Amino acid sequence: MRFVFSVCAAFLTILSGVHAHTVDLRSLPLGDGQVSQEPRVGSVYACQTRFNPNAPGARRTGDWLNETAGTFDLTRKPTVDGNVVHLSELEIAISGTTRIVSGNGLPDHPTGQFPIARTDDAYFYDRNPNSIRAHTYSVSLPLNPVIASRPSCLPMGAIGIMLTGAVLFNALDARGENALAHEILDRCQGHPQQSGLYHYHGKSPCQDDPTPAQDHSTLIGYALDGFGIYGYHGEGGQPLASSDLDECHGHIGSVMINGEMQTVYHYHATPDYPYTLSCFRGVPTSIAGLSGGGGGQAGGRAGPQRAPRHGEGVQRPPHRRPW
Secondary structure (H helix, E strand, O other): OEOOOOOOOOEEEEEEOOEEEEEEOOOEEOOOOOEEOOOOOOOEEEOOOEOOOOOOOOOOOOOOEEOOOOEEOHHHOEOEOOOEOOOOOEEEEEEOOEEEEEEOOOOOOOEOOOOOOOOOHHHHOOOOOOOOOOOOEEEEEEOOOOOOOOOEOEOOOEEEEEOOOOEEEOOEOOOOOEHHHHOOOEOOOEEEOOOOOEEEOOOOOOOOOOOOOOOOOOEEEEEOOOOEEEOOEOHHHOEOOHHHOOOOOEEEEEEEEOOEEEEEEEEEOOOOOOOOOOOEOOOOOOOOOOOOOOOOOOOOOOOOOOOOEEEOOEEEOOOOOOO
């Protein structure tokens, strides 16, 4: 199945001060190669510095990807069919100076059918054989996190918990490429990895993000350093792009947190790469059982490979072959 967008919905107007950018969902920046060994705006500061070009993942790309232009068309990208309902569990409690987040990792919205069925058009591109499974977890986060002396890199695994109950990964797939561009996801932009953990690589379109003209986006999740993650809109309802945010994809501003308006550091989702966090601004923790696996699945890429690229000291994978 392919996404269906109206002409208006295919464009998002992004304002930056007195400048206006238009984010065209039909020509999003690909972002491949934007992996760094230090914090950098528009790049993922990844703990993993070498990626396997034959790691599990999608087998093919299609007409949504324009590697020559370095863009992809989200409106033409296939999605995994299905409308599977899960019993989602998510509890958020405050104990002293700690926020305790517990759940089973299942989303509160329907997902696609995984493993991907042979009858699904997505199967031609991605044969994800994993079933979505519950993963019970509990993590303690600081109620009032502080900015660390230096940012921390992002792991290949959970970097946050979204209020849908699902887990957030960074923007990369197991090959170190843009997962949103290359991996075939369901209509909520999620999929399971090898252990069956359903996760996103950015903000899910199935998660509410109220957009009144003068309203800041609501809280949509918590990063594993304790800072809140908010939607696409900043103060006064200003839509945000990656270039409006700092090297970790956040900024200091007035938001509703802990039941009151506070001026604090927080992250934002954006429609452009790297979509959410690009590094941790606070001191991160990890969640046992959710800390590894990247965005791939069993089975490798079909066909011959080109030699890996190198850049910024990070070994990069070759592009998938477009068949």
